[in-house]
Amino acid sequence: xxxxxxxxxxxxxxxxxxxxxxxxxxxxxxxxxxxxxxxxxxxxxxxxxxxxxxxxxxxxxxxxxxxxxxxxxxxxxxxxxxxxxxxxxxxxxxxxxxxxxxxxxxxxxxxxxxxxxxxxxxxxxxxxxxxxxxxxxxxxxxxxxxxxxxxxxxxxxxxxxxxxxxxxxxxxxxxxxxxxxxxxxxxxxxxxxxxxxxxxxxxxxxxxxxxxxxxxxxxxxxxxxxxxxxxxxxxxxxxxxxxxxxxxxxxxxxxxxxxxxxxxxxxxxxxxxxxxxxxxxxxxxxxxxxxxxxxxxxxxxxxxxxxxxxxxxxxxxxxxxxxxxxxxxxxxxxxxxxxxxxxxxxxxxxxxxxxxxxxxxxxxxxxxxxxxxxxxxxxxxxxxxxxxxxxxxxxxxxxxxxxxxxxxxxxxxxxxxxxxxxxxxxxxxxxxxxxxxxxxxxxxxxxxxxxxxxxxxxxxxxxxxxxxxxxxxxxxxxxxxxxxxxxxxxxxxxxxxxxxxxxxxxxxxxxxxxxxxxxxxxxxxxxxxxxxxxxxxxxxxxxxxxxxxxxxxxxxxxxxxxxxxxxxxxxxxxxxxxx
Ligand SMILES: Cc1ncc(C[n+]2csc(CCOP(=O)(O)OP(=O)(O)O)c2C)c(N)n1
Numbered sequence: 323x324x325x326x327x328x329x330x331x332x333x334x335x336x337x338x339x340x341x342x343x344x345x346x347x348x349x350x351x352x353x354x355x356x357x358x359x360x361x362x363x364x365x366x367x368x369x370x371x372x373x374x375x376x377x378x379x380x381x382x383x384x385x386x387x388x389x390x391x392x393x394x395x396x397x398x399x400x401x402x403x404x405x406x407x408x409x410x411x412x413x414x415x416x417x418x419x420x421x422x423x424x425x426x427x428x429x430x431x432x433x434x435x436x437x438x439x440x441x442x443x444x445x446x447x448x449x450x451x452x453x454x455x456x457x458x459x460x461x462x463x464x465x466x467x468x469x470x471x472x473x474x475x476x477x478x479x480x481x482x483x484x485x486x487x488x489x490x491x492x493x494x495x496x497x498x499x500x501x502x503x504x505x506x507x508x509x510x511x512x513x514x515x516x517x518x519x520x521x522x523x524x525x526x527x528x529x530x531x532x533x534x535x536x537x538x539x540x541x542x543x544x545x546x547x548x549x550x551x552x553x554x555x556x557x558x559x560x561x562x563x564x565x566x567x568x569x570x571x572x573x574x575x576x577x578x579x580x581x582x583x584x585x586x587x588x589x590x591x592x593x594x595x596x597x598x599x600x601x602x603x604x605x606x607x608x609x610x611x612x613x614x615x616x617x618x619x620x621x622x623x624x625x626x627x628x629x630x631x632x633x634x635x636x637x638x639x640x641x642x643x644x645x646x647x648x649x650x651x652x653x654x655x656x657x658x659x660x661x662x663x664x665x666x667x668x669x670x671x672x673x674x675x676x677x678x679x680x681x682x683x684x685x686x687x688x689x690x691x692x693x694x695x696x697x698x699x700x701x702x703x704x705x706x707x708x709x710x711x712x713x714x715x716x717x718x719x720x721x722x723x724x725x726x727x728x729x730x731x732x733x734x735x736x737x738x739x740x741x742x743x744x745x746x747x748x749x750x751x752x753x754x755x756x757x758x759x760x761x762x763x764x765x766x767x768x769x770x771x772x773x774x775x776x777x778x779x780x781x782x783x784x785x786x787x788x789x790x791x792x793x794x795x796x797x798x799x800x801x802x803x804x805x806x807x808x809x810x811x812x813x814x815x816x817x818x819x820x821x822x823x824x825x826x827x828x829x830x831x832x833x834x835x836x837x838x839x840x841x842x843x844x845x846x847x848x849x850x851x852x853x854x855x856x857x858x859x860x861x862x863x864x865x866x867x868x869x870x871x872x873x874x875x876x877x878x879x880x881x882x883x884x885x886x887x888x889x890x891x892x893x894x895x896x897x898x899x900x901x
Contacts, residue, residue: 327491329484332455333422334359335491336462337392341499342366343417344384346377348735349764350396351431352485353424357394358765361776365496370767370776373702373735374399378406378421385419386511388502390466394422397438398701402736404441407475409513411445412521414473414528416505418466424480427601428627433682433699435625437602442477442579443609446525448532449477449579450541451557455489461576464541466499472528472535479578481601483558483627533580541576542585551637552593554586554606559599559628566633581606583613590615599636601628658687660863661839661881663758663803663829667727669859669889670809671695671754676725676817679712681705681737683729684762684831692858696727703728703736709751710744721750722817728753731761731769733786744822745793752816752823755786756803758831766833790824797823804829804885832881841898842880843887845873849894856886856895 327335333356337345345368347357360368371377374395384391395403400423407421423441426432442449450465452458458480465476509517536542548569555563556575563572573589575582590596595618598607603624610617620636622628631641658665668688671678672695680686680696681704689696698708709726728737733755744751761767768774773783790798797819801812816823830838842863845856850872856864863879864886866872875886877898887895 323493324490325493326488327455327459328355328486328488329452329455329458329480330355330486331359332459332491333394333462333478333480334363335493336459337420338363338366339459339494339496340418340463340466341390341497342392342466343389344368344381344391345394346371346380346384346391347394348372348374348377348399349761349767350399350424351764352426352482353394353396353399353422353480354764354767355485356422357776358767368776370769372770374403375406378403378410381419381421382406382410382413385415385417387417387504389417390419390499391417392420392422392462395424396432397423397425397436398432398434399423400438400441401436402702407441407445407447409518410475411447411525412513412518413511414521414524415469415475416502417499418469419475420462420465420469421475421477422462422480423477424482424485425602426482428482430482433701435602437605438477438479439578439605440603446529447475447477447579448472448536448577449479450576451479451578452484452576453557453560453574454484455487456491457576458484459491468532468535472532474528474532479557481558529580533582536577536580536582537584539577539582542582543574543576544589545572545574546592547571549592550594552589552596553599554589554596554610555599556606557601559601559633562628562630562633563599565630566639567637575606578606581609583610583615586610586615599628599633655690656687657690657860657862658684659832660861660879661832661883663827663831663883664688664756665693665859665861666803666806666885666888667754667756667809667827668693668695669885670806670813671725671727673806673810674813675723676813677712677720677723679705679708679724679726681726681728681732682763683732683756685727685729685756688727690860692860702732703740705732706737706740706751706753707743709753710740710747710749713749713751714747718750718820721752724751725813725817726751726753728755729762730755730757730759730771730786731767734770734784738789741790741795741824742793745795749822750820752813752819752825754825754827756827757786758827758829758834760831760834762831762833766831772834786826795822795824797821798826799823800826800828802829803827804883804888806885806888832883838881838883840882842875842877842882843884843895843897844875844877846894846896847872849892851892851894853892855889855891859885859889861886
């Protein structure tokens with residue numbers, strides 16, 4: 323049977339058909355839906371781990387226990403999981419193990435544009451790169467076979483265009499794989515130096531065997547057309563090449579590491595001019611040049627996505643200038659939702675002109691005007707440790723005018739380590755944990771603070787306040803983020819302290835708990851003085867009537883969060899149902 327599936331759904335299906343037993347992942351666009359799709363298969367144990375390092379380690383444990391396992395993440399997640407990955411390469415696997423990494427060329431929702439193919443070379447493990455949904459499913463299945471045959475973790479690389487586009491997929495039955503049992507093999511699994519030295523030799527030999535395998539594998543498709551131009555490509559760029567250069571001969575690679583150099587050299591002999599078309603880093607190109615393959619140079623950008631037109635331009639082909647309807651649309655910058663529980667705290671931070679070391683989540687949008695209350699964003703968890711660095715660099719002085727701002731999921735991911743470090747090293751910083759009980763930014767996945775698991779089963783709900791106190795932090799305050807005056811008061815008090823403080827907000831994400839939505843507010847025109855205090859909340863439900871010079875509330879958007887009446891000094895804002 324055939325079905326049209328997104329790349330992410332196809333990857334989940336591939337895991338199901340391959341007899342996978344355990345999937346442990348951490349959400350991150352564009353990979354998040356894979357694990358959400360996996361949860362429909364009751365044969366697979368699946369979970370949201372607290373971060374990618376933990377997720378991969380869970381998969382390693384499952385592999386050691388003799389079962390097929392997968393761990394999914396976005397590209398930056400692989401940085402967090404890099405530590406186990408590097409040594410997993412040495413141990414190898416028992417049950418097959420796939421790390422699914424989704425890159426984000428063009429950074430539609432990421433803080434950097436790194437090319438994960440470098441990790442395959444770095445860790446000396448094979449990488450498969452599918453180009454459509456059917457291949458995505460098949461490569462996951464083949465990936466498990468390779469993993470077990472060569473005793474290696476396999477990285478399957480997706481990109482946003484693959485993960486989020488849809489194409490036809492041939493569905494097959496699940497194949498139950500015989501469990502291999504817990505492997506007790508000390509020289510293989512205990513990576514003390516004496517054992518690791520031996521395993522490093524194994525890794526180098528494995529890489530040679532994998533290259534040999536790739537040279538004769540069906541991961542390569544050769545399409546011989548005109549002998550003038552030959553193009554080596556893989557993944558999504560393959561489709562751009564096919565459409566832009568139908569006359570060219572194409573060598574499409576499915577396993578992009580280790581490269582099938584022999585097959586590439588054979589292909590090179592069949593064409594006059596040889597090119598590589600790939601997105602992001604010149605990964606294949608650099609490698610082939612080092613191996614002595616003569617390639618023509620193209621002025622290809624190393625940032626952003628390619629497209630059919632971009633490929634045509636590289637070969638000086640005419641492109642048809644289509645009318646772009648998007649150009650006529652008004653600019654809609656991202657914004658926190660109406661009723662977002664983060665808004666009040668950012669209003670207070672802005673009011674006090676505090677320097678905010680930010681983090682990654684919906685609250686990063688606090689950066690934008692009119693709130694303008696985020697001064698740095700590096701990676702998940704960095705806010706807490708950076709605030710500590712800011713504090714220590716100034717002998718405590720800057721701690722009085724700065725805060726760290728972090729969401730609950732990000733806190734559980736890696737913020738927790740930073741906070742423990744600040745507590746242990748007696749810092750003075752003030753850490754604000756915006757606890758909306760959900761991983762908002764990536765699609766509302768539950769986390770250890772939500773109290774439910776990925777499948778909606780009840781689980782323990784971490785008490786962040788008690789956790790902070792267990793670290794030895796004395797000053798832990800919980801505030802209502804819709805009470806701006808209280809937020810300002812607590813911020814003043816805690817930043818003034820020459821001690822570490824934690825402030826926790828206690829309102830749920832509007833999507834995590836719809837019961838908090840109540841009657842909308844409206845503005846009484848005669849009472850509104852046009853002071854703009856409410857518009858400075860940046861709430862999408864509040865707009866400005868330029869003619870009347872007064873604020874307006876769109877009642878279809880308002881969730882009744884009660885924040886705007888609290889900042890209105892003229893009592894002009896009322897709730898429907900009020901007298
Ligand atoms: C290492 C890493 N993994 C995953 C992501 C994707 N990601 C961006 S924000 C975020 C979590 C946001 O949740 P939370 O901290 O609870 O804040 P909220 O969005 O709910 O405000 C995640 C997982 C990332 N940017 N980096």
